[in-house]
Amino acid sequence: MPPSSDFQAKLEGQRAYLLRYATLQLRDTDRAEDCVQETLLAALAGEAGFGGRSNLRTWLTGILKHKIVDAIRRSSREPAMTLEPEGDESEFDALFDPRGHWAEAPSAWERPDGALERSQFLAALEACLEQLPARTARAFMMREHMGLETEEICKELGITATNCWVMLYRARMALRLCLEQTWK
């Protein structure tokens, strides 16, 4: 049975959202577009699998996640990547006094519980994510968004577990600092 044009239109309606989502994780518009295209084609071919069971966006995002993981796997096999974490840990030394105590203690963030606060917090977070170095951001998203285990990330990025922890630490510290400025 050919896909209904109604369904096709609904899919097209999600394209912009999916592209933003993929770009955030891949940091490469071309590759993000490829992933979205593959996702929409797979969705068209699998309309029956959707069957209106769940939210269309959630369903598409699920497919897209797999495409992104595939794309990350492909690119991590390509050479010419540095194996060191970007920057080093001393970048955050200024946050602490010589004895290792906070120079300026972290503040108590208000929990974004309301609908408006939540979308504002997510928007601030997205803006902060965009400022991370590309590989750091990718490792962080693989861990925190895709939910991959550290071992898998090490394998995909070709780094040691220790380097992986350092990268994730750096991502969290940088995001925290960024959010301290945009979210109180």
Added chain:
Amino acid sequence: MKMMLPCKEVTHLVSQGLDRRLGFGERVALRVHFAICGGCRNFDRQMKLLREAVRQLGEADGPRGAGSQST
């Protein structure tokens, strides 16, 4: 065992605690530290909130996104 970790060490342990299972001694050291350090307690809460929020990123642009239409 050194009873009082510096805050800088605590931030490393809190972060690693999100990626691997901490040892017994490490968990005790964190507990002891949190009991007297408000800054690190805030840091720990910020890290948890960060994790929660990043998981929600794909769900929707707004508050009514994933799952709102599912049964």
